[in-house]
Amino acid sequence: MRTYIWTLPTRIFHWMLVLYILFMFITSEEENLLDYHAAFGYGVLVLILFRLLWGVMGPRYSRFSQWPLSLEEAIGFMRSLPNPQKYYPGHNPAASFVMLGIILVILLSVLSGVFTYGIQEGRGLFSWLNSTFFKEMELFEEIHEFFSTLLLLLITAHLGGVAADRIMHKESGTLYSIFGGYKQIDAPPAKLTGVQKAVAWLFLLSALVVPFYLLLSDTPLTQSRYSAVHYEKEHQLFVEECASCHTLYAPYLLPKRSWKKLMANLADHFGDDASLDETDRRSVEAYLLANSAESSTKEAAHYILNSVKNIKKDIIAISESPYWRDKHASLDKALFDSPKVKSKANCKACHRRFENGIIEDALISLPKGV
Numbered sequence: 591m592r593t594y595i596w597t598l599p600t601r602i603f604h605w606m607l608v609l610y611i612l613f614m615f616i617t618s619e620e621e622n623l624l625d626y627h628a629a630f631g632y633g634v635l636v637l638i639l640f641r642l643l644w645g646v647m648g649p650r651y652s653r654f655s656q657w658p659l660s661l662e663e664a665i666g667f668m669r670s671l672p673n674p675q676k677y678y679p680g681h682n683p684a685a686s687f688v689m690l691g692i693i694l695v696i697l698l699s700v701l702s703g704v705f706t707y708g709i710q711e712g713r714g715l716f717s718w719l720n721s722t723f724f725k726e727m728e729l730f731e732e733i734h735e736f737f738s739t740l741l742l743l744l745i746t747a748h749l750g751g752v753a754a755d756r757i758m759h760k761e762s763g764t765l766y767s768i769f770g771g772y773k774q775i776d777a778p779p780a781k782l783t784g785v786q787k788a789v790a791w792l793f794l795l796s797a798l799v800v801p802f803y804l805l806l807s808d809t810p811l812t813q814s815r816y817s818a819v820h821y822e823k824e825h826q827l828f829v830e831e832c833a834s835c836h837t838l839y840a841p842y843l844l845p846k847r848s849w850k851k852l853m854a855n856l857a858d859h860f861g862d863d864a865s866l867d868e869t870d871r872r873s874v875e876a877y878l879l880a881n882s883a884e885s886s887t888k889e890a891a892h893y894i895l896n897s898v899k900n901i902k903k904d905i906i907a908i909s910e911s912p913y914w915r916d917k918h919a920s921l922d923k924a925l926f927d928s929p930k931v932k933s934k935a936n937c938k939a940c941h942r943r944f945e946n947g948i949i950e951d952a953l954i955s956l957p958k959g960v
Contacts, residue, residue: 594772595780599786609635623806630801636793679775685751688751727889752764762774847895860907893913941953
């Protein structure tokens with residue numbers, strides 16, 4: 591007997607979640623796609639909130655109350671897997687536990703991602719935590735990665751269960767039910783009420799719109815707590831003396847000891863004489879020390895400071911820091927000798943708004959034709 595088990599909203603939710611999760615894993619590997627990763631992460635959150643609500647007020651077989659979440663029943667089901675004593679119209683006991691785990695782990699993964707986004711990047715709803723927990727940003731990133739890895743394991747278990755069912759119980763049509771909604775089983779069909787339809791389409795359309803809206807708009811969900819710094823207003827002499835010869839570097843890109851060493855020998859400033867009268871020199875140095883890496887909660891400042899803390903040599907070039915070298919290791923060395931870049935010191939060639947103290951992955955663009 592052919593029975594309608596999975597309604598259209600449930601099937602659309604499933605495939606939207608599959609595509610979004612796949613996109614999330616792809617974008618997690620590229621830092622310059624972080625904005626996309628965050629935007630679709632919120633889309634996943636909308637889907638999961640829908641599924642939690644759907645599990646309470648949804649149709650037959652989609653409600654959690656109808657899932658056979660019994661450990662004893664799950665063990666019995668697994669033992670009799672080749673020749674089952676009972677057939678389940680919706681999820682079987684093993685699948686119920688896996689699906690519940692997937693839903694909860696996705697929720698935890700998204701929430702930990704939102705916290706990481708706020709603490710590490712200074713963006714989104716929890717950007718205010720950046721000033722307090724920025725030194726633990728790696729911990730939050732590891733927690734997010736833990737839940738993401740756990741999700742992969744649960745998805746693998748889910749796919750393994752589908753494959754096993756396909757091999758041993760092909761006649762039930764479980765695999766194809768997530769496409770068409772029907773199984774070959776004798777059971778009451780699932781039906782949708784008007785309220786269920788309205789709720790489903792509201793959430794599913796929201797999950798579709800939210801990521802693109804966030805990518806095209808500046809909202810509190812993705813907004814940065816950092817704004818462009820107009821250094822000429824903060825310290826005009828710093829801009830006049832430094833930006834007249836080279837790229838203007840944000841003070842937070844070097845620790846205090848580096849700035850002290852650099853400002854102590856301006857007569858030999860990377861081969862040039864950049865000497866200042868003592869009053870001006872002290873003024874610029876004081877500004878640099880007050881705004882050095884130690885005073886910043888920005889991601890770059892944190893990692894640069896950590897990368898040089900065990901180095902006895904006081905570096906005076908950002909490109910000498912282990913962090914800078916690691917971040918640029920994958921780039922072709924010819925890039926820095928190209929006419930559009932010319933040297934490692936020309937950070938603004940690839941980092942838009944660099945001279946305003948903003949270093950964000952989304953603002954990185956390699957010069958064309960290089």
